[in-house]
Amino acid sequence: xxxxxxxxxxxxxxxxxxxxxxxxxxxxxxxxxxxxxxxxxxxxxxxxxxxxxxxxxxxxxxxxxxxxxxxxxxxxxxxxxxxxxxxxxxxxxxxxxxxxxxxxxxxxxxxxxxxxxxxxxxxxxxxxxxxxxxxxxxxxxxxxxxxxxxxxxxxxxxxxxxxxxxxxxxxxxxxxxxxxxxxxxxxxxxxxxxxxxxxxxxxxxxxxxxxxxxxxxxxxxxxxxxxxxxxxxxxxxxxxxxxxxxxxxxxxxxxxxxxxxxxxxxxxxxxxxxxxxxxxxxxxxxxxx
Numbered sequence: 001x002x003x004x005x006x007x008x009x010x011x012x013x014x015x016x017x018x019x020x021x022x023x024x025x026x027x028x029x030x031x032x033x034x035x036x037x038x039x040x041x042x043x044x045x046x047x048x049x050x051x052x053x054x055x056x057x058x059x060x061x062x063x064x065x066x067x068x069x070x071x072x073x074x075x076x077x078x079x080x081x082x083x084x085x086x087x088x089x090x091x092x093x094x095x096x097x098x099x100x101x102x103x104x105x106x107x108x109x110x111x112x113x114x115x116x117x118x119x120x121x122x123x124x125x126x127x128x129x130x131x132x133x134x135x136x137x138x139x140x141x142x143x144x145x146x147x148x149x150x151x152x153x154x155x156x157x158x159x160x161x162x163x164x165x166x167x168x169x170x171x172x173x174x175x176x177x178x179x180x181x182x183x184x185x186x187x188x189x190x191x192x193x194x195x196x197x198x199x200x201x202x203x204x205x206x207x208x209x210x211x212x213x214x215x216x217x218x219x220x221x222x223x224x225x226x227x228x229x230x231x232x233x234x235x236x237x238x239x240x241x242x243x244x245x246x247x248x249x250x251x252x253x254x255x256x257x258x259x260x261x262x263x264x265x266x267x268x269x270x271x272x273x274x275x276x277x278x279x280x281x282x283x284x285x286x287x288x289x
Contacts (some may be wrong), residue, residue: 005037016143024094045094052088054080058122070126077199104182114175119192127170187211197236198260245283
């Protein structure tokens, strides 16, 4: 089960945080005994690593993020792996798409007009220069004051962060992403589903990930894919499981979880119904494993 990152931070009071409708700023100290997490977020966020090291894995790539690094993480499902050398501490800046749209429109004349035909990445590494590093640490100090800090001042610092990132040519891919967010009012449904179908989210969670109500999600899904979400997800997960069976390092349980099924009995039954053989026998006959 993937951890709902927004609910996790809102429901746990021991984290230092500043919360508004369009942003949330958190100091995240990860207990060292937690090595692996599977999580999902419906709100994009910036992460700046104060100490430690962690791997972030998307469907197609693993990013190693260490002390002094910063990344922009899009909506979606991710796996993380913490290393045991030292405690992991990071600053997380959750920023809604609406906040990014307003920022880009408000400062359109000052920002680079960078674009890209297709923005595939789920995670974007940010070039951390000296001014940006100093800014991260300045905002970090606000958490010591907590609720006494005016929210207008926090919002100004969020905008300052976006400015510092956007004017750096080394962040051109992320700048293109910000511009693409500005140009659309609704998250691309195909993009959300193709990048996250293998995750065991509920339909309500997929709807939130796509920025839609459940009823709008189902209606838009039927219009775009010409079938129900449940049927489409089952087909995509089985196709992905069939591909994973070629990896002999994964046992059948691993294939089940990695492809988004909640239990092996349902997985075995669904796989046999589609491919006429249970997964273990299919692997042996088709891949010789």
